[in-house]
Amino acid sequence: xxxxxxxxxxxxxxxxxxxxxxxxxxxxxxxxxxxxxxxxxxxxxxxxxxxxxxxxxxxxxxxxxxxxxxxxxxxxxxxxxxxxxxxxxxxxxxxxxxxxxxxxxxxxxxxxxxxxxxxxxxxxxxxxxxxxxxxxxxxxxxxxxxxxxxxxxxxxxxxxxxxxxxxxxxxxxxxxxxxxxxxxxxxxxxxxxxxxxxxxxxxxxxxxxxxxxxxxxxxxxxxxxxxxxxxxxxxxxxxxxxxxxxxxxxxxxxxxxxxxxxxxxxxxxxxxxxxxxxxxxxxxxxxxxxx
Numbered sequence: 001x002x003x004x005x006x007x008x009x010x011x012x013x014x015x016x017x018x019x020x021x022x023x024x025x026x027x028x029x030x031x032x033x034x035x036x037x038x039x040x041x042x043x044x045x046x047x048x049x050x051x052x053x054x055x056x057x058x059x060x061x062x063x064x065x066x067x068x069x070x071x072x073x074x075x076x077x078x079x080x081x082x083x084x085x086x087x088x089x090x091x092x093x094x095x096x097x098x099x100x101x102x103x104x105x106x107x108x109x110x111x112x113x114x115x116x117x118x119x120x121x122x123x124x125x126x127x128x129x130x131x132x133x134x135x136x137x138x139x140x141x142x143x144x145x146x147x148x149x150x151x152x153x154x155x156x157x158x159x160x161x162x163x164x165x166x167x168x169x170x171x172x173x174x175x176x177x178x179x180x181x182x183x184x185x186x187x188x189x190x191x192x193x194x195x196x197x198x199x200x201x202x203x204x205x206x207x208x209x210x211x212x213x214x215x216x217x218x219x220x221x222x223x224x225x226x227x228x229x230x231x232x233x234x235x236x237x238x239x240x241x242x243x244x245x246x247x248x249x250x251x252x253x254x255x256x257x258x259x260x261x262x263x264x265x266x267x268x269x270x271x272x273x274x275x276x277x278x279x280x281x282x283x284x285x286x287x288x289x290x291x
Contacts (some may be wrong), residue, residue, distance in 0.1 A: 001260040041160040046083060046291055047202055049210075053159055054095045058085035059209050059291055061174050085289040086166060086174045089201040089212050090220065091151070099154050104143055105247035106134045120284040126191055132197035139284035145253050145277040148285045155287070162217055166288040168222040168230060168272075171214075171256050175269060180208045181215075189216025194261045198282070216267045218284035219255040219275065226252035226274035250274060 012088075044050055063083040097103045124272050133141060152163040166174065181188055188207065190199045193277075202212045214220070252274040258267035259282035275283050 025071040057088040094136035137200040
């Protein structure tokens, strides 16, 4: 807020420009109040969907006992697990900005807006390759995996809910099985055949749980570091959260779902990919919550 006031004073803005600066200062105060607001604590009940303070719908995924899971003819054993909530859509750029303070895909957007320029003009001028990816309702992509965890930590402090990135096993449970998607994945997923770039979230058909874009649009980070096989040896959440204490530097994490840059056969239920923790231009994320 001090920064906005300082810039407004230095530039000696007047008339329309002054009004724009005041508008952005108000937006900054709103974001700050959201982080300070003690009454933003969210009450959740197991088995029920709910909306968080960012307007994200959190969908309940029921718990499962010990059972078998088939993937491309191979058989893995599921762990006994409790139910959890997963966001119905990927985290959008507007939601990211409310928590993290800026949209890294359009860093000049706010500055140019003080002078009456639009976000699209700012992107076209300074970052022409990013123009097609920028949009408040498009998923946030090309952000480091660690920053996504920081987003979850900040949102957790605001709401008092335990948010994080889904493990690969949780992601697969939210996805469902192949029979749930019918004959055409195109009706559920944006891919290279039906989209040229990242699209707004929630435009395709949801799966049986009411979750959108698990397949296609942007690939999605998992909490697990990359390993060649998916199954019972997946890195546990407890181990994963403690990796920094052990000073372990692992370079790749698992991403699932494929993206708009992938052919249709790569946007498949059993398709696994790895991604550098520094980010990828088509990799985003969604969040899960635990009681």
